[in-house]
Amino acid sequence: MPLTVEGAALLHQMFRITWCSWRDLNESTRREILEEFSTTLEGMGNSTGLFSMYGHKADFMLVHFRKDFEALSETEWHIRKLRIWKYCEPTTSYVSVVELGLYESTGKVYSGLLNDGVAPHSEPWKEAINATLDRQRTAMASRLHPEIPPVKYCCFYPMDRRRGEDKNWYTLPLEERAALMHEHGMVGRRYAGEVKQIISGSIGFDDWEWGVDLFSEDALVFKKLIYEMRFDPVSAIYAQFGPFYLGIRCNQERLSSLLHVCGVVRS
Amino acid sequence: MPLTVEGAALLHQMFRITWCSWRDLNESTRREILEEFSTTLEGMGNSTGLFSMYGHKADFMLVHFRKDFEALSETEWHIRKLRIWKYCEPTTSYVSVVELGLYESTGKVYSGLLNDGVAPHSEPWKEAINATLDRQRTAMASRLHPEIPPVKYCCFYPMDRRRGEDKNWYTLPLEERAALMHEHGMVGRRYAGEVKQIISGSIGFDDWEWGVDLFSEDALVFKKLIYEMRFDPVSAIYAQFGPFYLGIRCNQERLSSLLHVCGVVRS
Amino acid sequence: MPLTVEGAALLHQMFRITWCSWRDLNESTRREILEEFSTTLEGMGNSTGLFSMYGHKADFMLVHFRKDFEALSETEWHIRKLRIWKYCEPTTSYVSVVELGLYESTGKVYSGLLNDGVAPHSEPWKEAINATLDRQRTAMASRLHPEIPPVKYCCFYPMDRRRGEDKNWYTLPLEERAALMHEHGMVGRRYAGEVKQIISGSIGFDDWEWGVDLFSEDALVFKKLIYEMRFDPVSAIYAQFGPFYLGIRCNQERLSSLLHVCGVVRS
Amino acid sequence: MPLTVEGAALLHQMFRITWCSWRDLNESTRREILEEFSTTLEGMGNSTGLFSMYGHKADFMLVHFRKDFEALSETEWHIRKLRIWKYCEPTTSYVSVVELGLYESTGKVYSGLLNDGVAPHSEPWKEAINATLDRQRTAMASRLHPEIPPVKYCCFYPMDRRRGEDKNWYTLPLEERAALMHEHGMVGRRYAGEVKQIISGSIGFDDWEWGVDLFSEDALVFKKLIYEMRFDPVSAIYAQFGPFYLGIRCNQERLSSLLHVCGVVRS
Amino acid sequence: MPLTVEGAALLHQMFRITWCSWRDLNESTRREILEEFSTTLEGMGNSTGLFSMYGHKADFMLVHFRKDFEALSETEWHIRKLRIWKYCEPTTSYVSVVELGLYESTGKVYSGLLNDGVAPHSEPWKEAINATLDRQRTAMASRLHPEIPPVKYCCFYPMDRRRGEDKNWYTLPLEERAALMHEHGMVGRRYAGEVKQIISGSIGFDDWEWGVDLFSEDALVFKKLIYEMRFDPVSAIYAQFGPFYLGIRCNQERLSSLLHVCGVVRS
Secondary structure, eight states, rough: OOOOEEEEEEEEEEEEEEEHTTTTTTTHHHHHHHHHHHHHHHGGGGGEEEEOOSSTSSSSSEEESSSSSSHHHHHHHHHHGGGGGGEEEEEEEEEEEEEEEEEHEEEEHHHHHTTOOOOOTTTHHHHHHHHHHHHHHHHHHHSOOOOOOOOSEOOOOOEEEOBBBSSSSSOOOOOHHHHHHHHHOOOOOOOHTTTEEEEEEETSSSSSSSEEEEEOOHHHHHHHHHHHHTTTTHHHHHHEOOEEEEEEOOHHHHHHHHOTTTTOOOO | OEEEEEEEEEEEEEEOOOOOHHTTHHHHHHHHHHHHHHHHHHHHGGGGGEEESSTTTEEEEEEEESHHHHHHHHHHHHHHHHHGGGGEEEEEEEEEEEEEOOHHHHHHHHHHHHTTTTOSHHHHHHHEEEEHHHHHHHHHHHHOOOOOOSSSSSEEEEEEOOOHHHHHHHOOOHHHHHHHHHHHHHHHHHTTTTTEEEEOTTTTTTTEEEEEEEEEEEEHHHHHHHHTTTHHHHHHHHEEEEEEEEEEEOOOOHHHHHHTTTOOOOO | OOOEEEEEEEEEEEEEEEEEHHSOOOOOHHHHHHHHHHHHHHGGGEEEEEEEESTTTEEEEEEEEESSHHHHHHHHHHHHHHGGGEEEEEEEEEEEEEEEEEEEHHHHHHHHHHHHHHHOSSSSHHHHHHHHHHHHHTHHHHHHOOOOOOSEEEEEEEEOOBOOOOOOOGGGGGGHHHHHHHHHHHHHHTTTTTTEEEEOOOTSSSSSSSEEEEESOHHHHHHHHHHHTTTTTTHHHEEEEEEOOOEEOOEEEEEEEEOOOOTTTOO | OEEEEEEEEEEEEEEOOOOHHHTTTTTHHHHHHHHHHHHHHHHHGGGGGEEEEEEEOEEEEEEEEEEEEEHHHHHHHHTTSGGGGGGGEEEHHHHHHHEEEEHHHHHHHHHHHHHOOOOSSHHHHHHHHHHHHHHHHTHHHHHHHHOOOOOSEEEOOOOOOOOSSSOOOSSHHHHHHEEEEEEHHHHHHHHTEEEEEEEOOOTTTTSSSSEEEESSHHOOOOOOOHHHHHHHHHHHEEEOOOOOOOEEEEEEHHHHHHHHHHTTTOO | OEEEEEEEEEEEEEEEEEEEHTTOOOOOHHHHHHHHHHHHHHGGGGGGEEESSTTTTTEEEEEEEEOOOOHHHHHHHHHHSSSSGGGOOOOEEEEEEEEEEEEHHHHHHHHHHHTTTOTTTTTHHHHOOOOOHHHHHHTTTTHHHHOOOSSEEEEEEEEEEEEEESBBGGGHHHHHHHHHHHHHHHHHHTTTTTTTEEEEOOOTTTSEEEEEEEEEEOOOHHHHHHHHTTTSSSHHHEEEEOEEEEEEOOHHHHHHHHHHOTTTTOO
């Protein structure tokens, strides 16, 4: 198993507006409900992002980054208790935690310890591993607890590593997986200026093994990046992709304009 | 990865009418709502098409071609805010972007650059690629930003290239993929006079890799074309097909007649 | 690709009655709605069949055979506009076209043309093929445009030919497919007196490649026929089956008795 | 194909109570509706069983054994017309027919006829087969038309024989299938005193090939029996299992107590 | 088949609150309904746990441990009859029974009996097996009838052993399975202080073969444990995982605060 360090707890909430009851509200009630929602989002600052979504999967997506799972549950219930939630139909969601895979360090740490004659899973072994993890957590603090990037588009999708009868990621030697991940990272790095990528782990939390968030000013870059990666052996052979969600950032002014349904005669 | 150029952003919206509430409206309200919808569609001209669909998957399908994803989101919200949306149940949708795969040029450009000693992913490499893409975008402008063809029938389906444990499109050499795509294109060309085909890419945008729109005066031609292609190696071995949607063009007069439910006593 | 000729456009509509609103209607309204439905079905004659279905998948199934897709769309909207549609929940449907596969002729025609030195896909080639198809369409007119057989039970299911990584129908040589289909047809012929079979193609129209309708006075024969065929190599190795629907013919008297819910106190 | 004989037509109906409308009824209406339901079930005697189900898949399951498909349809409509059906949401169902596979006789009959020089599918062949089937139907009449066993627990699940690319039940020789089924039957026989098993065939009737009903006084025996069988080659390699349903018998007194919701204040 | 002993019958009930009708209740009605629910849960003590869930799959999960399936059914109906159930939408559930697999003993018992010349499945064989099982049931009584661990987080997921065409758990020799399970158990043991694991069997009861409950003060430990195990051959090659559910313990005070929706103006 590669060593990993974990950071923020994440929740993606996709939901539709139940238009038929929302539109039956009078305008002042709609304004009150939207004010409560807007004020709440404002209070959450850069740790929560609202996106207007493309297609029937959702009208909106809320992305929450929280310091831990307890804070994440509080946020979820905060949302569930808002007046607007009565007019929201949750279509799907994703629970995960920011994860940095330390493939490069893992090999070094393990072989170093083995060279020093430290028995796997012994106390000294565990202490050495924990010290490494602590160092990495400190060094990577800002990547482990990121803010929602202030750009226009967001693409989210979950994924698995394949466990086929013949091609099985989990039976490859660590070295081979590390080499494949390194090559994969190289492709990602070429897009560093155009796309901000946040990987989260969801084994034990949700139905796929990882969640991937991409943020960019240009939605076309998502297709280029993912298409190019799809030819990498690690993706070509070992990646299994879940559904894809595409959203465009929705600030409070836009939210208001989208939901006020101004000038629409009620029917 | 083959080079591609991208054009219009696409949204397919499939929806059912919620007949039980629609029929409870009085006739003048229905007429107002339909007028608003018709006027909106008229304003969208040839960049939006309305189709009456076969079967339970949808009563109607709206197909939008827009210059970019920002304009596409505006259109989607324009539709969501129409009064008729209160009586529509979105059953599915598809988000993609018109894509032309440049398999033929890709090989030439890459080998030319390598022959000239240009290092892959270097600045000169990127510049040369971008220059090629710009030329292609200009040359193919009308195919990248098409109008909805003014014919009777539309067939839409999404598809993937297979990534099986044994048969895997993404691990084939570029030359082999180019040869297979060339042969595939030859079949398509034989139907050029009867079918207008628009391919859109959806990696990063929706759950399949590509969307295919076929337009024709004769619905039977869809079956012939797709059946013939299914024996091509590229489809026989490497294509995975999603659901198929069949629609018949619905102009405003037809829309009115379909939804006015004239002469029906309310119950 | 084997040559095929096409006939009637088909729609299968499966739907449930929304009992809770239907039962809240008073008896005279129910009678009016049923009269409108019955009169409509009567007008459609033998080109439309109504079946009462077994199990939760549907309460009823309507099967429509029409001369082409335009007439089929008209029929579907005719049904959608009936008053009873307000009390119907469409659970699924199937869109297809009667298809006769000409595996036997295909080989002969192709080898004849090649022997005569005619180039594939040349104009003379196309003319010869079209002449063959026209002859077959005339000879098989009654099988291409059948009526709903006036027997008691109907079994409907969609199916695909397998395109597995190893076993792939679409990569077999035409001769092998023709031989397998011939043997398959032999089994069917043994049931000719007991079962009427109608095959329809749905590539490009719906989610499976073919639809199969079986009609018989004895429902047990469906199981015997399909079970026996399942041991044929063409089915054993290359068939993939979708959901199965079993119905019992419902004439107008029966419809009335099923839906009048006579003597039931409303609650 | 192994010879089979068929008996009772079966319908399993799983449904949930729509609690929110059921609880809004006043107590006397609930009592009337339950009396109608109870009286109906009483009239059906041992040919229909009612089970209270575990988990969200259903609150109740009705299992009907009828002499043929016509009687089964009548029963289904009898249920659909009951007042309680307005408060029932059918979640799933299963349509099948009691089937006894005659693997042992099949080999003998076939080889006997071939030894006698009878041509397969000739008239004498068919007559000999039919005579065998008639004898078996008479000999096994009580197993072909069973009553619902009067024990406490019921476990129902549908299943298929595998038709994989490599492991395919339908391409095995009859002798091999007969041998595997014999061994499988041996395991079942060891549980004969504890479990009553009823196998029904559903090819052509529903989405799986067979339905299995197990009845026992002890629910744990279901797990033991199925787990032990799962190591039999015929199950280990060739069985594919659908969803499992577990129920506990619900007599009329229990039904009344479960649905009267006595003493619950309406809200 | 490995010997197993069984203990408590388990039901996991995942459900959402139907917010739109819940919020329309006045505050005193909500308080009454919550008091009834809280009192019921209090009466169930440590044999039932309530968890507030992450994501759209459920707002809450109830986990019930009961002495047998009869008591479990009573509990389920107790919940179904609570006033709050009218405002609950069951989204999924899981039915199983606590199971301890005796891989280590199985080999010893079987070889001992065979050495003593006892015929498999003979009466002496059965008596010896039953004696072994009785001893184990007594020795492991507290593990077979556990209480809900009083810690903060719960992770639940169902799983299968793979029965692929090539990699098939059920065709491995008992010795190989025992060795793989032993190694697997070793990983689990390293987490003993941090995670409490309860395995339940569901063959014959629900759609997967086993359910896994993990309880911990630290949700991140779930990911570490499951990720580490995923590289074990028994998981890497033979495990197939169902959906994952993550919850945080919800005591009565918290329940009240979550559902009172205090201070929220009704709309």
